[in-house]
Amino acid sequence: MKLEEEVVRRQRERARITAWLLGAFVVLLFFITIAKTGINW
Amino acid sequence: MPAIELTNPAALPADWRDILALTKPRVMYLVVFTGLCGMLVAPTMPPVVLGFTAILCIALGAGACGALNQWYEADIDAKMRRTAKRPLPAGRMDRQSALHFGVGLGIFSVLLMGLATNWLAAALLAASILFYVIIYTVWLKPRTAQNIVIGGAAGAFPPLIGWVAATGHMNALPLLLFAIIFLWTPPHFWALSLFVRSDYAAAGIPMLPVVAGIPNTRRQIFIYSLPMAAAAVAPWLLGLTGRIYGGCAAVLSFVFLVLAGRVLANRATDPAEMAPEKKLFAYSVFYLFALFAVLVADRWLTA
Numbered sequence: 212m213k214l215e216e217e218v219v220r221r222q223r224e225r226a227r228i229t230a231w232l233l234g235a236f237v238v239l240l241f242f243i244t245i246a247k248t249g250i251n252w
Numbered sequence: 253m254p255a256i257e258l259t260n261p262a263a264l265p266a267d268w269r270d271i272l273a274l275t276k277p278r279v280m281y282l283v284v285f286t287g288l289c290g291m292l293v294a295p296t297m298p299p300v301v302l303g304f305t306a307i308l309c310i311a312l313g314a315g316a317c318g319a320l321n322q323w324y325e326a327d328i329d330a331k332m333r334r335t336a337k338r339p340l341p342a343g344r345m346d347r348q349s350a351l352h353f354g355v356g357l358g359i360f361s362v363l364l365m366g367l368a369t370n371w372l373a374a375a376l377l378a379a380s381i382l383f384y385v386i387i388y389t390v391w392l393k394p395r396t397a398q399n400i401v402i403g404g405a406a407g408a409f410p411p412l413i414g415w416v417a418a419t420g421h422m423n424a425l426p427l428l429l430f431a432i433i434f435l436w437t438p439p440h441f442w443a444l445s446l447f448v449r450s451d452y453a454a455a456g457i458p459m460l461p462v463v464a465g466i467p468n469t470r471r472q473i474f475i476y477s478l479p480m481a482a483a484a485v486a487p488w489l490l491g492l493t494g495r496i497y498g499g500c501a502a503v504l505s506f507v508f509l510v511l512a513g514r515v516l517a518n519r520a521t522d523p524a525e526m527a528p529e530k531k532l533f534a535y536s537v538f539y540l541f542a543l544f545a546v547l548v549a550d551r552w553l554t555a
Binding site: 214217239242243245246247 | 264265266267268299301302305308367368
């Protein structure tokens with residue numbers, strides 16, 4: 212495997228994981244806000 | 253996947269597995285578990301999402317400690333068999349990335365803890381990260397054989413943080429939990445350092461067996477096990493927990509003392525003949541898990 216291909220593969224993999232983590236963080240922040248404001252569903 | 257030959261692997265963006273390895277996930281289990289137990293024995297329970305976030309922050313803080321520890325000790329890690337394959341000494345990652353990751357993760361964990369629970373818990377988390385990195389890793393570890401004794405405080409913070417995250421204040425019980433882990437750390441680490449002594453000696457780290465010798469370390473293990481056992485049963489004697497915890501803590505601590513006694517009686521200097529030390533090390537991990545699990549069981553069964 213060429214070096215450039217490996218660089219691109221790793222960058223893509225990291226970008227995908229970062230996107231998932233950011234998404235999870237947004238969801239967590241939403242639920243934290245709900246819990247802190249004491250809203251009952 | 254075919255292997256690629258690289259003359260300078262650090263020139264590549266780090267693989268996510270190496271970034272994860274920086275956080276020392278295997279060490280994190282105990283930290284997360286004791287933090288969770290600290291929260292579960294508190295008299296008030298936070299909403300589930302806030303409790304989950306608090307534990308997540310403790311885990312992220314521990315990850316930051318691991319990353320900053322590996323950033324600072326990359327040269328030492330390269331000299332020890334046990335640590336030579338870590339991402340930095342193996343050259344799979346550059347040091348600056350590890351530093352940025354560790355600092356970023358630490359700040360993020362403290363801010364999230366403050367926003368989700370309370371700022372006293374966030375301050376304790378910040379203190380534990382700074383204590384581990386600055387007081388233990390940078391200052392004590394390369395200088396004194398007492399590194400583990402004082403540095404053990406860093407690992408003792410999680411139950412305190414868990415409790416404060418749930419209640420917003422401190423109490424005698426979480427301080428005793430802090431004391432138990434603080435006093436447990438020296439016998440736990442010294443048992444390990446006895447049979448990996450040559451690694452520490454090669455890296456120039458003044459662990460007790462390297463500086464004070466094997467017989468003295470065995471004596472110290474036994475001596476430190478005594479106040480640890482006393483601290484373990486203290487919550488029951490002070491009426492802070494029930495009989496379930498008291499009985500189990502007494503039995504678990506008695507077994508710990510017996511194993512520490514066997515270490516004291518051992519005369520071997522060859523790591524291959526250090527079965528009592530290996531047994532004590534393995535038991536010490538089980539001991540802490542079991543003690544905290546029983547503490548939670550006692551709180552929920554007698555509530």
